[in-house]
Amino acid sequence: MAVSSPPVDLSAALVLEPVAALDWLVILPVAWCIGIGAVLMMVRHRTFLHPPIAVAALGVLAGFDATLLWHVAQNGPVTMVMGRWLPPFGIAFTVDLTGALFALIAAMVALAGAVAAVTDINDSGRRYGFYPFLMLLMAGVSGAFLTGDIFNLYVWFEVLLISSFGLLVLGAEREQIDGAVKYGFLNLVGTTLFLIATGYLYGIFGTLNMADIAAKAGPLRETAPLTTLVALFVFAFAMKAAAFPVNFWLPASYHTPRIVVSALFAGLLTKVGIYALIRVSVMLFPLERDDLSLVIAAVGALTMVTGALGALAQTDTRRLLGYLVISGIGSMLAGVALGGPGGIGGAVFYALHSMVVMTALYLAAGLAARLGGGFSLASLSGLYARHALFSALSLMLFFAVSGLPPFSGFWPKVMLVKAALDGGAGWLAAALLFTGFLTMIATGRLFLLAYWRPAAAAAPSGQAAVPATALLPLIVLTAVSVLIGLFPETLLGLVQQAALTLDEPSAYLHSVFPAGSAP
C-alpha cells in the first residue's frame, strides 16, 4: 500500500541541476587524498609499494590543484555543496583564488617531501604509516584551504592535526615523545579555542556558512559583540600559526621528528593557521579587523623580531630553522594587520613563498647532516668542499628567506614594506627590514660555519654520496623560489586578484548564493 505523499517543491531545498564537470575539482583534492590514504592502509605490509603510489598520487593532486587554480582564475570563485542541499543548509566547499593558490603550493611541497622521504624514511617508518599519514595530512590541509564552512574548517584542522601527531611520533625516540607531549597539548588547546569561538559564532549568527556570515555581519554589528568574537578567533589562529606569545610549542617539537616530517610541518601547518586568520578576519569581519589591527601589528612585529633573535641563539640547525618559521609568521601577521590589497596580498604572497622556502631549508638541513655528520653548528663544517652544488642551492635559499633579490622572498617583503609606509606604520616597515637584517646574519653565520669552515680532522664524517631523491626536491624547490623571484608577474597578478576578492567578497558571495542573499 503506497502512501502517496503530496508533491513537494524540492528546488527550495536542493540543487537540482547536475554539478558541472569542472566543478567537481572543488572536492576532488580532498576525496583523492582520503582515498589514496585508504589504499595505502590496505597495502601497509607491502612497504615497497608506498613510495611510488604516494609520489604518483601527490603528483596527480598537484595536477588537480593546478587545474582548479586555472578554473578559478578564469571563472571566479566556484562552489559545490555536499548532498545537494542548498547553502547555507548544506556544507559548502567554496574555492577562491586564495584557497586555490594555497592548495596548489601545498601539494607541490608535499610532493617534494614525498620524494625526499624515499631515502629519509626507512622501512620501519613506512610500516608505521608515514605515507598514509602524509596523504591524510594533505586531505586535512586541502580541505582547510577549500572549504566554505567554518565548522568544516574546524574538522579539517583536526584531521591535519591528528595526522601530524602520527608523523611527529614516527620512530618514538625520547626527544620525539617529549616534543609530541608539548605539541599535542598546546595544539589541542588552540583548536579547542577555535571550536569555542565557532560555538559563539553559531550562537550569534545561527549559520556557519562563510558567505552567509559575511552577508549577515552588517546588521548584527550594532547588537552583537563581534569584536570580542573576532579577537577570540585571532587568538586561536595565532596559536595555530605560532605567533609570539603563544608559539612555544613550535621550537619544542619541530626539531624532533625525521627531517622530512619537519620540512612538511614547516611548509604546511603554520600556514593553515595564517590562511584561516586571513579568511576569517579579512573576508568575514573586515571592520573588526580594523579595530584589532594595532594588536595584530604589535604581535606580528614581536613575532618576527623574537623569531629572528631566537634563530641567532641556536646551535642546532633544525631549531634555528624553527625560529625562522616563526619569524616569517610575523611578517604575514604584519600584512594581515595592514589590510588593504597591498597588505593582504603581501601576506598571501609571503605565505606561499614561505611554504616553498622553509620546506626546502629543512630538506637542506637534512642533507647537510647527511654530508657533515650532524645538526650541531659546533661540529658541522666543510660542506662547501664536499658538495659545491648543494652549497650553492643552500646559499640561494638563505638569501630567499632573508628577503634578498632576486629570490622569492624579495617581492612579498617589498609589498609589505610599501603597504606599511603607505599606511603610515613606519615602525612596522622598520621591524620588517630589521628582521630581514637579523635573518641575514643568522643564515650568513650558518653558511660561514657549516659550509666555509674547513672540516676539522676529528669531525665525524658523513656519507659522501648524495642520493638523487634527496637532491632533486631541493633543486626543484629552489628553482621555484628563483623563478618566482625572477618572473614574479604571473604570481603577483594572481595574488593581487586574490587579495581584491578577499577585500570585496561579492564574487565569493555570488558563487554561494547565485540568486541573491540567503533566506
Added chain:
Amino acid sequence: MEPVFALLTGIFLTIAIYLMMSKFIIRMLMGVAILGNAVNLLIFTSGRIMREVPPVIGPGLDVPAGPVANPLPQALILTAIVISFSFFAFLLVLSWRAYSTLGTDNTDEMRVAEPDGAPPPPLGY
C-alpha cells in the same frame, strides 16, 4: 534555562583551565577531558534550548508550524565529541609512553628535546 547552562559551562571551563595549568600531565589530561565537555555544553547552549518539540515538519508543510528544538548543535556536538575523545585517547597513550620512556610526568623535568644550558653557537673559527 540558558543562564543556568551558561553558568555551568563557565564552571566547567574554570575547572578545566585550572587543571591544565598544572605541571603534572595526569592533571592536564583530566583538564583536557573536562575542557571537551565544557565546549560541547557551550555549543549546545549557543543553539538555544527548547524542550519537547521535536524538529519534525508536519504533512503538507514546507517549514515547521512553530518553534522547534534546534537539531544542528547536536550534529556539531556529535562531531566534537568524536574528535575530542580520539584526541584524549591519543594524549592518554602518549602520556603513558612519555611516563615510561622519560620516567616522569612532571613537565618541568621533560627537557630532553630542549636541554637546559645548551651551549651557544660558536662565535667564529
